[in-house]
Amino acid sequence: MKNAIIKPRTLSGFRDRLPHEALVKKTILQTVSDVFESYGFAPIETPHLEYAEILVKQGSDEIQKELYRFKDHGERDVALRFDQTVPLARFVTQHKTALGMPFKRYAIGNVFRGERAQAGRYREFTQCDFDFIGTDSVCADAEIVQVIADSLLALGINDFTIALNNRKVMNGYCAWLGLSGQTEGILRIVDKLDKTGEDKVRTELIEQLGISAQQADSILAFTKLKQESGASEFFSGLFAYRGLDPQLDKGLEELQHLTELLDALSIPDSTYKIDFSIARGLGYYTGIVYETTLDSYPKIGSVCSGGRYDNLTATFSNEAMPGVGASIGIDRLIAALEELSLLDQKSTPAQVMVLQLDAKYEKHVYKTAEKLRKAGIYTEIYPKCDKLKKQMNYANNKKHPFVIFMGEDEITNDSLTLKEMETGLQYDKIGLEEAIAKITTIDV
Amino acid sequence: MKNAIIKPRTLSGFRDRLPHEALVKKTILQTVSDVFESYGFAPIETPHLEYAEILVKQGSDEIQKELYRFKDHGERDVALRFDQTVPLARFVTQHKTALGMPFKRYAIGNVFRGERAQAGRYREFTQCDFDFIGTDSVCADAEIVQVIADSLLALGINDFTIALNNRKVMNGYCAWLGLSGQTEGILRIVDKLDKTGEDKVRTELIEQLGISAQQADSILAFTKLKQESGASEFFSGLFAYRGLDPQLDKGLEELQHLTELLDALSIPDSTYKIDFSIARGLGYYTGIVYETTLDSYPKIGSVCSGGRYDNLTATFSNEAMPGVGASIGIDRLIAALEELSLLDQKSTPAQVMVLQLDAKYEKHVYKTAEKLRKAGIYTEIYPKCDKLKKQMNYANNKKHPFVIFMGEDEITNDSLTLKEMETGLQYDKIGLEEAIAKITTIDV
Numbered sequence: 099m100k101n102a103i104i105k106p107r108t109l110s111g112f113r114d115r116l117p118h119e120a121l122v123k124k125t126i127l128q129t130v131s132d133v134f135e136s137y138g139f140a141p142i143e144t145p146h147l148e149y150a151e152i153l154v155k156q157g158s159d160e161i162q163k164e165l166y167r168f169k170d171h172g173e174r175d176v177a178l179r180f181d182q183t184v185p186l187a188r189f190v191t192q193h194k195t196a197l198g199m200p201f202k203r204y205a206i207g208n209v210f211r212g213e214r215a216q217a218g219r220y221r222e223f224t225q226c227d228f229d230f231i232g233t234d235s236v237c238a239d240a241e242i243v244q245v246i247a248d249s250l251l252a253l254g255i256n257d258f259t260i261a262l263n264n265r266k267v268m269n270g271y272c273a274w275l276g277l278s279g280q281t282e283g284i285l286r287i288v289d290k291l292d293k294t295g296e297d298k299v300r301t302e303l304i305e306q307l308g309i310s311a312q313q314a315d316s317i318l319a320f321t322k323l324k325q326e327s328g329a330s331e332f333f334s335g336l337f338a339y340r341g342l343d344p345q346l347d348k349g350l351e352e353l354q355h356l357t358e359l360l361d362a363l364s365i366p367d368s369t370y371k372i373d374f375s376i377a378r379g380l381g382y383y384t385g386i387v388y389e390t391t392l393d394s395y396p397k398i399g400s401v402c403s404g405g406r407y408d409n410l411t412a413t414f415s416n417e418a419m420p421g422v423g424a425s426i427g428i429d430r431l432i433a434a435l436e437e438l439s440l441l442d443q444k445s446t447p448a449q450v451m452v453l454q455l456d457a458k459y460e461k462h463v464y465k466t467a468e469k470l471r472k473a474g475i476y477t478e479i480y481p482k483c484d485k486l487k488k489q490m491n492y493a494n495n496k497k498h499p500f501v502i503f504m505g506e507d508e509i510t511n512d513s514l515t516l517k518e519m520e521t522g523l524q525y526d527k528i529g530l531e532e533a534i535a536k537i538t539t540i541d542v
Numbered sequence: 543m544k545n546a547i548i549k550p551r552t553l554s555g556f557r558d559r560l561p562h563e564a565l566v567k568k569t570i571l572q573t574v575s576d577v578f579e580s581y582g583f584a585p586i587e588t589p590h591l592e593y594a595e596i597l598v599k600q601g602s603d604e605i606q607k608e609l610y611r612f613k614d615h616g617e618r619d620v621a622l623r624f625d626q627t628v629p630l631a632r633f634v635t636q637h638k639t640a641l642g643m644p645f646k647r648y649a650i651g652n653v654f655r656g657e658r659a660q661a662g663r664y665r666e667f668t669q670c671d672f673d674f675i676g677t678d679s680v681c682a683d684a685e686i687v688q689v690i691a692d693s694l695l696a697l698g699i700n701d702f703t704i705a706l707n708n709r710k711v712m713n714g715y716c717a718w719l720g721l722s723g724q725t726e727g728i729l730r731i732v733d734k735l736d737k738t739g740e741d742k743v744r745t746e747l748i749e750q751l752g753i754s755a756q757q758a759d760s761i762l763a764f765t766k767l768k769q770e771s772g773a774s775e776f777f778s779g780l781f782a783y784r785g786l787d788p789q790l791d792k793g794l795e796e797l798q799h800l801t802e803l804l805d806a807l808s809i810p811d812s813t814y815k816i817d818f819s820i821a822r823g824l825g826y827y828t829g830i831v832y833e834t835t836l837d838s839y840p841k842i843g844s845v846c847s848g849g850r851y852d853n854l855t856a857t858f859s860n861e862a863m864p865g866v867g868a869s870i871g872i873d874r875l876i877a878a879l880e881e882l883s884l885l886d887q888k889s890t891p892a893q894v895m896v897l898q899l900d901a902k903y904e905k906h907v908y909k910t911a912e913k914l915r916k917a918g919i920y921t922e923i924y925p926k927c928d929k930l931k932k933q934m935n936y937a938n939n940k941k942h943p944f945v946i947f948m949g950e951d952e953i954t955n956d957s958l959t960l961k962e963m964e965t966g967l968q969y970d971k972i973g974l975e976e977a978i979a980k981i982t983t984i985d986v
Contacts, residue, residue: 103857103858103859103860104595104596104857104858105858106596106631106632106633106635106636106858106859107593107596107632107636108588108589108592108636109589109591109592109593109614109618109620110616112589112591112592113589114586114587114588114589114633114636114637115585115586115587116586116637116640116641117584117585117586117641117647119587120584120585120586120587121584121585123587124585135891135892135920136891136892136915136920136921137892137915137920137921137922138890138891138892138895138920138921138922138923139891140561140564140565140889140890140891141559141561141564141565141568141891142558142559142560142561142564143558143559143563143564143567144552144558145552145553145556145557145558145666146590146622146652146654146666147553147556147610147622147654147666148552148553148556149551149553151548152548152550152551164615166591166612166614166615168610168612168613169612170553170610170656171608171610171656172554174553176553178590178591187550188550188551189550189558191550192550192551192552192558193558193560196560197560197561198936198939198940200924200925200936202890202922203561208590210590210591212614212615222589222590222591230925233925233926235925235926237898237904237908237923237925237926238925240908241923241925244912248915358905359904359905359908362905362908362909363905363908363909363912364909364912413547413548414547414548414549414550415547415550416547445584446582446584446646447579447580447582447583447584447585448579448580448581448582451582454681460681460803461802461803461806461807464681464684464803464806464807465806465807465808468688468807468808471580471581471692476579476580476581476582477580477581477582478581478582478646479582479681479685480644481644481674481677481679481681481682481685482677482679482681492642492644495642496642
């Protein structure tokens, strides 16, 4: 009896990546992980599945609703991770002795959130996090900015802005306004400035939090402070805010230390700017925070955000564990690179495809390909002697930069014919060394 | 109110990878994926979560019991993938037009099986598969052998044996013995030769399948046929088996074609051998099959196995889709490399760590590190001016090959002091270029 056919499909909110997409993603991840490693961040891995209690505790209510949570074979209450930060906190507490502090790690992995399906949002997506844990040094914060800048530059993106703020600044300013207890609520509303605009934020501050119109105006004016030229000018302009509140002073001092260190380095000064409107919604940030926008594609939002936290491991330990980290939004970055035409459209990692014209040349073809590979050239061979047109179509569709073919003439005088696919230029009966040189120099 | 502390722990059968383990795994995966790509295999990605019906159909009963299966937020019946072959079949059917045939892909990803927990077996583990789909050419089978050999050689493993067989050979031989209908049962029992020994296999063949003692002996004698020296001698020795059965003939012919092609290439002849005892338990193989053992560590079992299948996509389409593929057992390979002392024990990707001796040198330290990175040297900076001993312990524990420090003397004459950690050799007040040269040449 013939089995019934099952319709091949993915779950709503989940997706496959075809070769041209997976190749692009792989190149991006490779590039950024090389940058992470060049600063001494080491990779770690944690499982996709954890005890639900590990994940549930630190997550917001919204995240708890979105958790993929179920009972496993042993009736354990388990869930798929929704981020890599909570597993990091669990990991750091569990392996603290073996790791030693400070500890620098990066993690590239998939996380799962059962959000309502919508365009451009997926229920499984890749996070790319790097964190510097166990130190309160502003040097560590500076390194995060360096890594963000180096990562984008390495990807060929030159115009971007890393907006810097410090939670302590707003905390201190709110304290000075007599609104200490409401800072979190204020930040949550101010975080929407970009989306809802100033009027709406003002109304929400007054109506939802019950603060005075004067206080709301004062907060809004404060969030408008941002660095326009050099950092030192910006700090000189803030003299009126010094001495109002110790937290505010401390926050400004940290930002000043940060920018002074960065200004001394070769990272272009134009790529980072203090901006008091940057709130970062997440409750656990306590110090310097970051958001990164692409100047030529700002509407995609922040492609790399993060900040400093005082106590990563509060759920798992009574010992405080400070740190600072950020996360690169890989999907946004891919979308942006696509928009900026910085992406390769190849469906193959190979640089050249060798055609097969006659079964009797098979060994010769395979030997030639072997030599090309030994010379470092990624070489595919069409697996059988199909019609020439079919083989050429295949190479065209996959966007092979070059094809090689060898007929009787070529084989007799130990040569080959190389064709450059985009231009159609053909190099007849050239030697292997010459072909290698052409593929290496022409292919970029 | 203080929250209760949650004990940090992973689920039984799941594990973290610490930096030194994750670094090793990353290097191995990088090495083998470079080899895959050098043959034109392209990466793809499929989701970790699929409709259960997609996964359940093709899996064996055992795998169905081990499936992590649950209802999602939309009450859909979903499951975590237990391998990457079933998702590949779904993927190939779903995207056939966009992909074009033949299609070469690799996939590195985690799969989940709720097996009974036991030493060395994990419920989440990484699979590393490569497949050549949409062609019945023996050239494709040869390429699989080339990729296996190149991967192991690239990892520094030189002594290994890729055992080759062809399902058609045993199918044909069984048909000649009048046991056509029982080949699958026979293969399942013969597959245990290594574990249970000849006597047990003989008894099982007779008792479980009801075949005669003579037939059992004949099968056992046949499984003992293996290539001792050259492939051509082996095939000459098989003259008595020619013409007995068309499938057997076809199977031998394919193996002969395969070894003739491989013999012409530079892959060492000693690394692949025909062995009729190789059965490969999996039901879907229909042609040439592979198993790879390490000569200096055979007891770990096959580190790379695979084979040819006639119809990958039977569950999802009525159209036949042939292919050939193999899978590298990453965990076994890591265990073997550890046993063979071929593994690095570093906990950091950095080649050098710069110490911080005084806060007033901070900018100088960061500028120096920036120059080292621009010269391609992975450089970590200790984030603050802790006691020298603490900083040195940190570098020791992470196994940094070098440290650099700069005190007043060094900074005054724009030099640095470089220390090689393993030997304790110290290069006092040398220039940056000299340090770069030493780090680049000494570090391996």
